[in-house]
Amino acid sequence: MGSHARQISVLGVPTSAGSHNPGQEKAPAAWRDAGLIESLRAAGLDVEDRGDLAVEPFRPVSPVDGLRDADRVAGIAASVAAPVAEIRAAGRVPLVLGGDCTITLGVLAGSGSGGGLVYFDGDADLHTPEHTDSAVADTMGMTHLLGGGSPRLARLGSRHPLLGPGQVVLFGFDPAELDTFQWTEVASRHLYAAPAPAVRADPAGEARRALRYLDRRCDSYLVHFDVDVLHTGLFPLANFPHFAGLGLDEASTCLDEFTGGEKFGGLVITEVNPGNDPSGELLGALVKTVAGALGPALGPAR
Ligand SMILES: [Mn+2]
Numbered sequence: 001m002g003s004h005a006r007q008i009s010v011l012g013v014p015t016s017a018g019s020h021n022p023g024q025e026k027a028p029a030a031w032r033d034a035g036l037i038e039s040l041r042a043a044g045l046d047v048e049d050r051g052d053l054a055v056e057p058f059r060p061v062s063p064v065d066g067l068r069d070a071d072r073v074a075g076i077a078a079s080v081a082a083p084v085a086e087i088r089a090a091g092r093v094p095l096v097l098g099g100d101c102t103i104t105l106g107v108l109a110g111s112g113s114g115g116g117l118v119y120f121d122g123d124a125d126l127h128t129p130e131h132t133d134s135a136v137a138d139t140m141g142m143t144h145l146l147g148g149g150s151p152r153l154a155r156l157g158s159r160h161p162l163l164g165p166g167q168v169v170l171f172g173f174d175p176a177e178l179d180t181f182q183w184t185e186v187a188s189r190h191l192y193a194a195p196a197p198a199v200r201a202d203p204a205g206e207a208r209r210a211l212r213y214l215d216r217r218c219d220s221y222l223v224h225f226d227v228d229v230l231h232t233g234l235f236p237l238a239n240f241p242h243f244a245g246l247g248l249d250e251a252s253t254c255l256d257e258f259t260g261g262e263k264f265g266g267l268v269i270t271e272v273n274p275g276n277d278p279s280g281e282l283l284g285a286l287v288k289t290v291a292g293a294l295g296p297a298l299g300p301a302r
Pocket of ligand 1: 122228
């Protein structure tokens with residue numbers, strides 16, 4: 001660690017437009033109510049709070065061509081790119097608070113080429129508009145990042161694809177959530193895949209192995225942290241339940257490794273549904289985890 005504090009810029013993206021249901025659009029306000037900004041500062045970080053973009057709740061419109069509300073989802077994701085580009089151009093580290101997982105498209109669009117992505121998520125999100133029962137854009141995030149799916153979502157940045165297959169690690173997903181189509185995508189694209197059981201067996205070791213893979217291929221990397229990588233039975237905060245995920249301590253160990261890497265370039269946190277946490281207890285615990293991972297005072301010893 002250098003002698004001056006890490007510079008973090010917080011941006012809220014209160015949207016559930018790309019999800020199954022409303023709720024996640026309330027997450028940025030809930031993070032603030034849970035004391036995120038104060039906790040980041042208390043951890044020794046230089047924090048700029050850029051506030052939240054417009055609130056965009058889910059609406060139950062009918063799917064068109066295998067996607068629900070695609071133009072709106074694409075517009076919201078695109079609106080994330082410019083502020084993220086400004087934050088990165090200023091040499092600061094973005095902390096983007098979703099929102100559903102489609103916002104990560106905008107974060108990648110606002111980041112330069114040559115960057116990688118840790119996709120720390122309970123899913124691989126390799127569904128496509130052609131292979132979907134739900135038409136939910138949230139379940140197709142990796143497809144669109146890799147350049148496939150709907151051009152409206154895959155081509156919202158200045159480059160296409162937003163990511164090459166060697167620039168991403170799928171980390172912590174529930175292997176039972178992938179159907180044959182998604183496994184075929186993982187195999188045929190030679191995607192790096194560390195499923196939840198492997199991560200649970202050795203959280204720090206798997207995180208370091210994933211970073212070694214990205215370090216060889218990328219100038220920097222972003223971390224997409226979908227809280228559905230956490231086991232719903234242990235930590236029921238995510239919008240959609242998952243039952244093969246990590247405990248908070250295991251996820252925290254992984255986050256500490258990811259944020260401690262020399263090429264760490266930003267963090268996106270998605271899928272928090274405050275409706276699942278009426279007392280605020282879960283989000284309070286997650287605030288500590290995030291502040292600990294980002295803060296030099298509490299990060300891993302290096
Ligand atoms: Mn997910």
